[in-house]
Amino acid sequence: MRFSGFVTLICASALAATAGLAVSTSALAKEDPVVKYPETKTVDVVEEQFGEYISDPYRWLENDVREDAAVADWVKAQNAVTNSYLETLEGREILAQSMETLFDFDDLDTPVAAGGKYFYERKSGGQNQAVLYVRDGAEGEERVLIDPAGWSDDGATALAGWKPSGDGSLLVYAVQDGGSDWRTLKILDVSTGEVQPDTIEWAKFSDLAWMPNNVGFLYSRFPEPEEGAAFQSLNADHAVYLHIIGMDQAKDSKIYATPGQPELNHSAELTSDKEWVVITSSSGTDERYEITLIKVDAPKLETRKLVSGFEHDWRLIDGVGDTLYFVTNSDAPRLRVVKTDLGADNPQFTELVAESDAVIDDAMIVKDQLIISYLVDAKSQLSTYDLDGTATGTLDLPGLGQVGNLSGSIKGSEGFFSFESFNRPTTVFRYDTSASPTIWAAPSLPFDPAAVEVTQRFYESKDGTKIPMFLVHLKGQDLSQGAPTLLYGYGGFNISVLPQYKPAWMAWIKAGGVFASANLRGGGEFGKSWHDGGRLQNKQNVFDDFIAAGEYLKRENITPENGLAIEGRSNGGLLVGAVANQRPDLFAAGHAAVGVMDMLRFDRFTAGRYWVDDYGYPNKQQDFNNLLSYSPYHNIRQGVAYPALIVSTADTDDRVVPGHSFKYTARLQAMDTGAKPHLIRIETRAGHGSGKPTDKIIEEYSDIYAFLAQAIGLELD
Template sequence: MLPSGATAISAFLIAAFCILACSSPSVAQHTSASPKARIAPVEDDYFGTRVADPYRWMEAPGNAELQGWLKGQARYTNEVLGRIPARGELKARIHELNQSSSDVYAIVQADKRYFYFRADPGRSVPRIMVRDGIAAPERLIFDPETLPQESGHAEAGWFLPSRDGRYLAVGVYFGGAEEAGHLRVIDVDHASLLDDDLPRIWGGDEGSAGWLPDNRTFAYMQFPPLAPGQPQKERIFRSRALLHTLGRNLKGEGDIPVFGFGVDPAIDIPKEYMNYISVPPDSDYAIAVNWTVDVDLAGVFVAPLAQLATGRVHWIRVARADDQIQANANLAVHGRDLYVVSRKDAPRFRVLRVDLAAPDLHRAEIAIAQGGTVIENIAAAAEGLYILDLDGGPSRLRRLRWGESLAREIPLPFVGAIRAVSTHPGSSGALLRMRSRTHSNVVLRVDPDAGGSADTGWQAPANVDFTGIDEREVTVVGHDGTRIPLSVLVRKDVQLDGNHPTLIDSYGAYGIFGTAKPYFDPLLLAWLERGGVFAVAHPRGGGEFGEDWHRGGMQQTKLNTVFDTIACAQYLVDHRYTSAGKLALQGASAGGLVVGGAIAWRPDLFAAAIDHAGLSDALRAETELTGPVNIPEFGTTHTVEGFHALYAMSPYQHLRDGVAYPAVLLETGVNDPRVEAWQMAKMTARLQAASTSGRPVLLRVDFDTGHFAGTTEQTEQLLADEWSFLLWQFGDPKFQPVP
C-alpha cells in the first residue's frame, strides 16, 4: 500500500502491474542451483496490517546458520563469476586505469603544516601525508598497512592534528568494522606511533577529536563496554566524550568524561546519540554536538575552553533538533562569533551568527541570507568566511570578508564540484579539492587578495584521456510532472541506436549528504570505451535543490525516489541510448531502496541490477546497529504513519512469487555496521525464491570489508565482477560463462 500523503500513482505506474502479470519469463541463462535458504515465516501485526517475513531467522545475532549460508553463497558466486572468460581481461584494464592517478583529500591545516590522505596507485589503502608549507615537499607519516592485520586489513578513517601540528590523532579500524575502531596518535616529526591506543571509537570517516591548547590533551568519543544483558546492537549506544592526555591512561581507562550520555544530569541525552567535542583553532570555546544520521544536529552546546581543561564543564545549549542546524556543514568560528548553517524558514539554507559569550540562537543575526543556490558548507579563514554553494550539482564559491555585508563570488577554473573547502582561522585563503565527471581531481589554492585560484601541484592530472567522452545534462519529466536531472556520460562518437550497454546509478537520500555531485572516476573508461553509457539520476531525496528536494523523497514521500529513478531509466530507453535488454541499475546503502523498489515496480525495464550493501527490509531497519539514528530519515514502525511509509518503501515486502525479475548481483561485507549483512541475505533469499525469469540472483560476500572501502585489490575485483556480471546479462559474447 502507499503511505498517507504520498504522491498519487500515475496511470503509467499502475500499468506496470499489468506488465508484471503479462510478461513472460526471460530465457534461462543460468540453471545450476545456489544454496537455498530455510523458510521459517514470522508474522507481525502492525496496527492491524499483518506482514509475513519468511527469513527472520537470519537476523539473530551470532547466527551460525547464516554464516554457513553466506559462505555457501560466496563460494557459489565466486565459482559462477570465475567462469566468465573476459573477466580477467576486464580486471586488467581496470587495474591499468587505476594506475593513472592519485587522490589527495581531507586536507587539514595546523600551524604551518598541511595534512591529508593520499590514495596512490599500487597502494592497498590511503596513507597520511604532511607538508610543512604549501610549496614544501610531502612526507609520509602514517601507513595503515604497517599495523598488525589480525582482524582484517587496516584503514584510517579520519585524523586531526594538534594546534601546533606536532601530533596527529587518527581513527583506525580493521576489516571494515568502523564501530570497533581505535584512536592512535602519531608523532609527526618522527612519523611514529605513540603507545596511546584508545579502543571502541568510531574509526570511520565521521569520527573526530578536539585538541586543547596544551597540544597534549584532546577530547574524543568512545563507546562504553556492553554491560551484562545489553544486546550487541547497543554497542554504539551511550557514547561519551572523554579527555585524554598523551602518555597517561594509555588504553583510556581513567579518562574523564566531559560530555555525553549520563555525564551531566541536567542534560538529557538519549542513548542513541553520538556525542562529539570540537575545539576550533584559535578559539577560546569548545563546541559539543549530539549527532545522528539526520540532516539536522540533535543538539549544539558551547562552553569556555578553560572549563574543558579542568574536566568540570558547564555546557550551554545553543540549539536543539527543531532549530534545524545542518549536520553536514561546519560550525565555523571567528573570534567570539559562531557561524552555523540553518534550514529553518530557509529550505535552501542561510548562515546565522551567534555570540559565543552569550549564545542565544533566537538573537542570532543573519550573516548570509537564503538565495537562489543551496548553501552547502562554510569555512572560516583569517580574511573572511567562505561559502560553498550547490547549484543543482555543480559548485559555486563565495567569500564574505569580515566586517562586510556582501559575499562576493570567487571565479572557478571549470564547471565542476568542490568536494571540500579547507581553511584555517589563522591563515588567509583556502584550499579547494575540485573535479568534474571529465576533469580529474585538482587541489586549488584561493588567492586571498586577487580572489582567483591556482593549482597547488599537489596532485598530478590523471594520465587518461576523457576528451572523447561527452557529458550530457538532461531533464526528465517524472510521474507527477516534476523535472528530474539526469547526468549522462557517453562516447562522443556513439550513435543512439538503442543498443548500448547502459548502467544508471541512483541514491536519493539524506539531503545534502546524499547529493550526487559530479566526480571523476578514471575507471569508467573501461565501461565507456566499450560503447557503454553511464548515467547518474538525481531523484528527490537528495539535496540538489535544497531541503524541499530532500523532503520530496523521504518517509511518506520516499516512493518518489524510486519513481524518479524509473523515469530516468525510461528516458534512456525512449531516447535510444539503450533498450531494456541492455539496461542495468545500481545503488548502494540507502540506494538499496531504489534498486529493490525499481525492480519490484518495473522488472521489465531492466536486464540486471547491482545492489551494494542495500537497505532492503525497511520494516526491520531500526533493529540494526545504526537503525535508531536513521529513524529521522526513514521513519519508525512505532507510529501508524511511520509503518505505512516504511512498508510502502520496503522492497523486500513487495517481491512477489512468480514474477520474472531481472538478474541481480547483491553485495555485502560481513563487518558492515551500517547495513548489516542480513539485509542483503534476506533480499537474496527472497529474490531467489520468487523470480521465474531464469536469470541469476547472486550474493557476493566479502569477509574482510564493511560498508564501503576495502583495499585497492578488493575494489578492482569488485568492479570487474560487477561489470562482467552485467555484460554477461547483456549478451556480450566475451562474457558468457563457460561450462
C-alpha cells in the first residue's frame, strides 16, 4: 500500500460491525471451571538478611529453561493447564478476529534522510515484522530494502535498529532473534541490496553512528558471555567500539570504556556535521549522565570530559562546529535547553530556553529553528524557537495525543515527527520551517477514530496528590451505567505513559469495555519530582496511586463492583503483583506481564542491576526493608481470596528473566488464595516484548483479554 496524505475513515457503524461484538454492562463474571495446578517441587532455601529469615522454596525456577530440563518440564506442565483453561473461554476467537482487523493498517515510522534518500519502516496488516523501505527523493518510488519475513520460520527474528551512512550508500542494521536484547549487526549496500560480509556479535543497548566518509561506524557491546549464560548473566564492561568496513570484528578498536567502573553503560552519537563524537555514560536507569567528547579529526581519537559527576540528565540535540545543544534538568527539574562553545578555554553552558511549567519531552533542530516537544498534563505540545531562544510559536496538532520520533538536523532543511493517540495510529508529519507541518504519511484505518472518545480526568491519591487518568470508550457510551473496565499502569523509571494506539486495547473498547490509563508517580509526566515521588522509599506512592484509580472508577460508577481488571508490563507487572497483594478486594482480575516479582534478587540477573536507581539495593538495609514490604513474591497472603490472575512471560526474556514470573506463580498457586484461577502463560522464542511478531501478539492478547473478560463480565458474542 502506498503512503497517502489522507486518513481514510470508515463510518462509525462499521466499528461495531467489523467483529460483531455485543456490549454487556452486567459485569457479572461467569462461573470459572475448576483448575488443577501442576505440583511444583520446593527446595529448602532460607537465607538470613538483616535479621529476617527469607524463605525461597522456588529458587530452582530461576534456572534457564534452555539449560535445565526440570524447569522446561515445569513450563510445559503450566502451559498445558493454562491452555486447557483458555480453551473453555467464549469469545477468544472473536477477540482474535477483531484484533486481526484492527492490525490491518500501515504502522508507520518517521523517515531518516541521508544523501537525498529517505529511509523508513512500515508494517502493514498481516505482516509479522516491520519492513525497511527507501525512496530516492521525497517523492521517489519506494522500494523494499530489508524485509525480515524470511529470516525465521516463526517470524520471531526482527529488524531492531538501523542507521544509513551520511551519503545514504551504506546502512548498518541490527538483527534481534527471539525477542532477546542481544543484537547482531550487519551492513547493506543500499544501491544493490547486497549484505556485506561484516558481522558484529554481542551488541546490546547500542546506538549506531557512522564516521565520516563511510570508513566505519561506532557501536556498543558487552564481552561475549560464557557458554550457556547469555540469557541470565549480569551485563558488565560495556564499551564503545569502532568497526572499520571490511575488517573482522576481532580487529575493532575499543575507543571508550571504563574498566574501573564495569557497571557503566556507554552510547555514542555524532553531531550532524560529523565533527564531534558525543558519548553518554550512565550507571543505571536514572537520568544521570556523564558526557565525554571525541574530536573526529583528532589524532588517536582522544577523549575529553564535558560533564562529570552523574548528577543530571543530559541529552544531545545536535551540534554544528564547536557549538553543541543539549536538553538538561541541571537547575531545572522540568528541563531546559542549553548550548556550549567547545572552542572556549573553559566551556560553559548558556541557557537558551528556560524551564517552564510544562516538561520537555524531546527536541530537534531543523536548520535555524529549535522545535521542542513538551508534556502538558501527559499530552504533547510542540513549540518553536529561534536558535537564540526566542519563542516563535506553537505548532498545531490533530488533538489530544503524543508526539514522538523527532527527526531533524541542523544541517538539513526539513524535519519529521509522529503523532498518535488512543484512537488514532501513527501519522507522520513533515516540517520545513517555512510553513505549518504537513502530513507525510498516514494510514488508512479499519475504524473511525471519531467513534471512539478519549477524555482525561484527575483524581486524588491517598496523600491528596492529583493524578491524571485517560478514559477511552465508544462515543455515546453512558459511563454512569458502569462497564467492565481495563485499568493500565506503569509508574517507574521516568517513563511517561502517553496516549498511544494499541490494537489489543481497541479490541477491548470495541467489545464495549472501558479502557483507563493512569499517569502514576514514578513516571516522567511532570518532571523529576514526579519520578522521585514514585521511586526508592517513595515506591508505595505508585501502588497508592493505582489503587486510588480503581477506587475512583468505582466511586464514579464507571466500573461496576466486580468489573475492574488491571494490567501492567515489566515494572507494571510488579505494580499488578503488588496491588493484588495489598488490595485483592478491589480488583476482579489482573494481568501481570513480564513482571519484576522478586524484589530481593532482581539485581542478580542480566539488566537487573541497572534498576537499583528506582528500586534501591537489596543488600542495603533501608532499601531491603522497603523492597521486602511490597515484593510480590514475598507478600502473597495466605487465606485471602485473590482476583483472577494471569501472568505472562517468555522463555527468552533476558531483560526481566522469566524466573520472576515462574516463582511468583508457583507460590501463588501453592498458597490458599481463593477459588479464582491463577495461571501463567509462557511464550516460546519471545523476549521482553520488542520484536514479537504480530501473529504472536494477536494470539497472546486474545487469550489474555478473553481471560479478563470472563472474570469481569465483558460478554464477547
